[in-house]
Amino acid sequence: MRRRAAGLLCLLAAVGPSCGKVPLVAVNAQFLVADAAWFAEEHTLFLFHQVEAEQGLGDPSVIEITYTTDSERVDWTPLSDLTMVHTHLPIDCGTHSLCGSASIEVPEEPRDVGIRLRYHRDGELALEPQIAFNVVGPGPPHTRRSLLVYGVFNETNDQIQWRARHQFPTVRNEQASELGLRRDVWVADPVVADNLTGFGTNPYGYGFDCPLPQVPGLEQSEVSTDARAVFHPDPLPAHAGPSPYVCGQATVTDAIGTFTTGAVAQKNPEVRPAFPLLRSTLRDATPLPFFLGPCDRVISEEHEAMQRQRLQLGDTPTTCTDRWDSPTFVDELTVLFRDAAEAARPAGNDMVLTIALHQDEAGVADVVEQALARLLPNERHRSSPRLAGAFVLDSTIRGLSREALEPVTLWCPSTLPIDDLPDVSSRSCAILPDNFDLQLGPLSVATLPILPSRDQYLDYIDTYSVNRAGEVNDLAYRTPEFPTTADHVDLGEFGVVTFLNGEQINATPNDAFSYCEGDALQPFVFRTDLLQDPRVLDILGEDCTDAGLPPEVCGAAAFGLLPLEFLPDWHDAFGETTYELGVFWEFPFLLQMEYQVAQAGALTAFGFSVPFGVNETAEAFYGAETWSADSFDLSELLTQCDRFCDHPTFDGAGVYHVTDPFDVTYRRTCYLPDYPQPGDGGFPLDP
Amino acid sequence: MIRSLPLLALLLGPVALAQEAPGDDAASPPVDEGADEPVRTPDDGLQRHREPFQLLADRAIGTTSTPVEFNWRTSTVHLGGTGTLQAELNNFNTLRGGGIVRVPSTSILWEFGLSWSQVWDTPSSRQLAFTPYRQPGRPSRIELDVTAAVPLAEGIVTTAPRWLPAMQLVFNGYLGLRYRLYPTGFAGLKTGQAVGALLSPTLRTEELDNLEKVRPDAMQVDPERYGLIFGLGNDVYLRPGLFVSPRAFFSLPVFAPASQTDLLWWGEATVAVGVAL
Numbered sequence: 001m002r003r004r005a006a007g008l009l010c011l012l013a014a015v016g017p018s019c020g021k022v023p024l025v026a027v028n029a030q031f032l033v034a035d036a037a038w039f040a041e042e043h044t045l046f047l048f049h050q051v052e053a054e055q056g057l058g059d060p061s062v063i064e065i066t067y068t069t070d071s072e073r074v075d076w077t078p079l080s081d082l083t084m085v086h087t088h089l090p091i092d093c094g095t096h097s098l099c100g101s102a103s104i105e106v107p108e109e110p111r112d113v114g115i116r117l118r119y120h121r122d123g124e125l126a127l128e129p130q131i132a133f134n135v136v137g138p139g140p141p142h143t144r145r146s147l148l149v150y151g152v153f154n155e156t157n158d159q160i161q162w163r164a165r166h167q168f169p170t171v172r173n174e175q176a177s178e179l180g181l182r183r184d185v186w187v188a189d190p191v192v193a194d195n196l197t198g199f200g201t202n203p204y205g206y207g208f209d210c211p212l213p214q215v216p217g218l219e220q221s222e223v224s225t226d227a228r229a230v231f232h233p234d235p236l237p238a239h240a241g242p243s244p245y246v247c248g249q250a251t252v253t254d255a256i257g258t259f260t261t262g263a264v265a266q267k268n269p270e271v272r273p274a275f276p277l278l279r280s281t282l283r284d285a286t287p288l289p290f291f292l293g294p295c296d297r298v299i300s301e302e303h304e305a306m307q308r309q310r311l312q313l314g315d316t317p318t319t320c321t322d323r324w325d326s327p328t329f330v331d332e333l334t335v336l337f338r339d340a341a342e343a344a345r346p347a348g349n350d351m352v353l354t355i356a357l358h359q360d361e362a363g364v365a366d367v368v369e370q371a372l373a374r375l376l377p378n379e380r381h382r383s384s385p386r387l388a389g390a391f392v393l394d395s396t397i398r399g400l401s402r403e404a405l406e407p408v409t410l411w412c413p414s415t416l417p418i419d420d421l422p423d424v425s426s427r428s429c430a431i432l433p434d435n436f437d438l439q440l441g442p443l444s445v446a447t448l449p450i451l452p453s454r455d456q457y458l459d460y461i462d463t464y465s466v467n468r469a470g471e472v473n474d475l476a477y478r479t480p481e482f483p484t485t486a487d488h489v490d491l492g493e494f495g496v497v498t499f500l501n502g503e504q505i506n507a508t509p510n511d512a513f514s515y516c517e518g519d520a521l522q523p524f525v526f527r528t529d530l531l532q533d534p535r536v537l538d539i540l541g542e543d544c545t546d547a548g549l550p551p552e553v554c555g556a557a558a559f560g561l562l563p564l565e566f567l568p569d570w571h572d573a574f575g576e577t578t579y580e581l582g583v584f585w586e587f588p589f590l591l592q593m594e595y596q597v598a599q600a601g602a603l604t605a606f607g608f609s610v611p612f613g614v615n616e617t618a619e620a621f622y623g624a625e626t627w628s629a630d631s632f633d634l635s636e637l638l639t640q641c642d643r644f645c646d647h648p649t650f651d652g653a654g655v656y657h658v659t660d661p662f663d664v665t666y667r668r669t670c671y672l673p674d675y676p677q678p679g680d681g682g683f684p685l686d687p
Numbered sequence: 688m689i690r691s692l693p694l695l696a697l698l699l700g701p702v703a704l705a706q707e708a709p710g711d712d713a714a715s716p717p718v719d720e721g722a723d724e725p726v727r728t729p730d731d732g733l734q735r736h737r738e739p740f741q742l743l744a745d746r747a748i749g750t751t752s753t754p755v756e757f758n759w760r761t762s763t764v765h766l767g768g769t770g771t772l773q774a775e776l777n778n779f780n781t782l783r784g785g786g787i788v789r790v791p792s793t794s795i796l797w798e799f800g801l802s803w804s805q806v807w808d809t810p811s812s813r814q815l816a817f818t819p820y821r822q823p824g825r826p827s828r829i830e831l832d833v834t835a836a837v838p839l840a841e842g843i844v845t846t847a848p849r850w851l852p853a854m855q856l857v858f859n860g861y862l863g864l865r866y867r868l869y870p871t872g873f874a875g876l877k878t879g880q881a882v883g884a885l886l887s888p889t890l891r892t893e894e895l896d897n898l899e900k901v902r903p904d905a906m907q908v909d910p911e912r913y914g915l916i917f918g919l920g921n922d923v924y925l926r927p928g929l930f931v932s933p934r935a936f937f938s939l940p941v942f943a944p945a946s947q948t949d950l951l952w953w954g955e956a957t958v959a960v961g962v963a964l
Contacts, residue, residue, distance in 0.1 A: 024821065
């Protein structure tokens, strides 16, 4: 019984405090905005307020203001009891907030300006914040008035949108709109203007003296709005096209009456792709097949079959290499290759030597290299049809040993060099020296590269069978068709720059360019007359490395070539009129291979292996991927402005950056403007 | 009544034994005072369950005498109206009126209620509205109740003045679920949102925003949507089936951690008047 009584007492002790009256909760109201500004030119006191509270503020809550001038004292008065100079919309800021704006006629400079929240219109308690009060004295309209007017154009520069912009010391343009302030604006008598100055200190040109109406005039009607923007319904006449500005008479209201002054609309920079499409006609090159191997003995039938299958040689007769150490063998091989090329040349296609090298003696590969070296480098810069290069499938993991062949020969399989930068052949043909082979007890899993060495191949098929070794389905060589006018600039180890067909960009010194920098290195360069001047080349050679530019850029600069990304700055500095466009490439052809590769496995027990696997279709590219497309889209990479280039313009979000002219801002920045257009609404993004 | 007494004696025997006082000589087995252990008779096992007939009759007299005035268990349904004075322990006035439907069963009376709760200011809350403080409360609303009434005691009672007939009195314990619907709360909500809100123990932000427009000025809207209540009360039945049912309810704030309510231990007094059919 005592235990039950004790438990009941504990329960009462726990519950008892909760049984009391429901407590009161503070609303925790606070002003987020309590700003005021008096404009002497307008005799108007503007107030902006935003109050938030945790528990919500109801209709009984009121905002009151007070101020004192030399001739009157206005005691705390609800804003709703005062007469407004401008339109102030009721704003729904949410159930936990009160916000809005006010404009009161105050002819004399006020002082002791205060704003407060009275919690209930019939109560005495109020919350009075620290107010941010500014006085804007008399002065020019673009700095001393609460609203300025300016114009912008649509994308085609033939339709004006007149805009109003609030300018208060502590409240931003869009915030003033959000707090309900609306201003009546109308613009009349627009005229074209060619020479307006003074934008440096007055970037919007508000308050400019507009020239007298010209004949023929624009004959456009007056437009008005109480929003922040309105499009003029009529497009400009054609004769207004060359004029960079349109100037109109903008009228706004204030406590005194109306105020009219000049407002300027600056045309957008006229920008187009500098060179929209750089075409490089690609052709399928003709493979010249060869199978080089001993005729007097057999090295490995399985390996030979694999090499023939991989290079799609079929029944190509074997070119005997039994006499490879003969002093005349290189000459004979060279003649053989040359004869094959000359026989195929009349067909008009570029050619690629496709060679399977079936050998097991040191020295055979070197002999083949010697023969290729006599033939291929000489054809490198010829116009089509030409012998573009060679693709060699060797029997061992060796790679190229002659630098002269590196820009024109794929020698597979290969390994990546440890000390040097890998050439295209090494990068394309590199494989691991050993097969990937995973042993899990009796289960083994392995893969074989599609272009393996003989040892790798034989070792693999010994466990997993020939059927799991993969096969090549298609082999194609794509080469660019170099016209007879193509001009090649050999950059040595870096590659070649080819000016394909006289592609050039023409500009006037007043033009401006914009280069859209991306992550990928673009293979385009330019050259000019000035860049070919030896004195300039000397300066470039001396200063390039000091400027921290990469070696390949400095290497190209030594030949009078610069990457395309430098063109905007070069033109701004020297204003040349012709820029030749070239394509940089490292390798003369692209080998495109479609093949099937097997993820093979084998289960071994009691001395027997049962292979299994899954075949997958894959595609590989060897050589230069520059030639994977027969045209290069430069439309967004390099844009050219040829008129109004020093005017401000829009960014990708549609914001008008009045202090950022195109010619300075967008040299190394992508220019993707979002222009206004009729139907956008009256409240553009204008922070 | 007579026929049911032996059956009741059998059913209530073990219960009576559990409530038996240790010093009840009538139910104790005979003890040999000269020995250490009592002398066991052959039917000692049943002796523990034996009860005097008079005691059993006293205990069952209320239940078994129900047919004398009005047997509510045999009625099909009860219809009635209710009036409630709610005391939420804050500064707002609340009165409630509505209707109930009661469905009897053998041991439980199920009640389904629909009421309108009207809330308005008091002089105190009007004064509170002038200050930067608010007090939790609930605006006017619809309340749905599902309540189980468990008869705890019942019997026939005589009345004063004496010219009134004898009445059947049932003393009930109540346990119920109260669900609140605010008519303007769902304004602007999509159908999916509204359906989802119905099951939530708290009001959604959108509902709270809607209720800001209808709440008394000094009120902070309490977010609880439904909760448990318990109570005690009497059902007084007259012979034709009329009944009067005064009862007191209290909140049982077991959902408070989920509903985030500030109104924990409120109470109310209700009178229901109706007819059993």
